[in-house]
Amino acid sequence: MNDVVKYNEAADAANRPVIDFLFEEFQQALPTASFKVWHGAPVFFLDDIPVVGYQDHKHGVKVLFWSGKDFSEPALLGIGKHRAAGITYTDVATINVEDLRRYLRLSAEIIWDYRSLRLKK
Template sequence: MNSETLKYNEQQEPRHKAVCDLLAQEIDRCLPEAENKIWHTHPVWFLEGNPTVGYSKQKPGIRLMFWSGADFEEPGLDVVGKKFKDASVFYNDVSEINVVDLKRWLEKSKEIQWDYKNITRRKGRLERLK
């Protein structure tokens, strides 16, 4: 895991730090091939240069976001917009995280991907990779 991700987690209040630590640990375990870095000020994991999963501190709590999560067809993930294919869930305490669901979502993040890496080159149009 990237040292900047550890630093990000350390900066959170204790209950949110615990959420971030668990998320980072499970993401690293389930996506060992992913590159982790701070991107747009928060931790993100990339598969072959494509943003796949990340989390950030927001007003409602820690937002876990899957860039292609709208196509996971998972009731636990909220899809907000129609333009992009992201879906997310908010956590305020580590007890809210269902690790079985999280692992399933992470597996789906490898199988279902939209090409965000080239979205600028394609003038905002997304194409399905997998």
């Protein structure tokens, strides 16, 4: 069984619907991406570069877009010193699907390759 499936199944029961929804959306939006548990959470990769991931937390599911600061999306909050930004979802009903799909599209278009610190387009 895939390590991401195991992660999803072990998630907090309150967050499980959000995690299941995100997992399906990520797979649909990024059909060529590989995914694995990386640094303790599911992460989707394009050309071995991390682009988006999520993590089960006590107060919801945190979604991280590795190049999210460059999306110019006000709902995404900057995280750390590099280009990452994220959003937390607490319920499937609160997810703006149109926004999420736009973020996922942008995550495939704007990719910072942290190994060489350059923007790939």
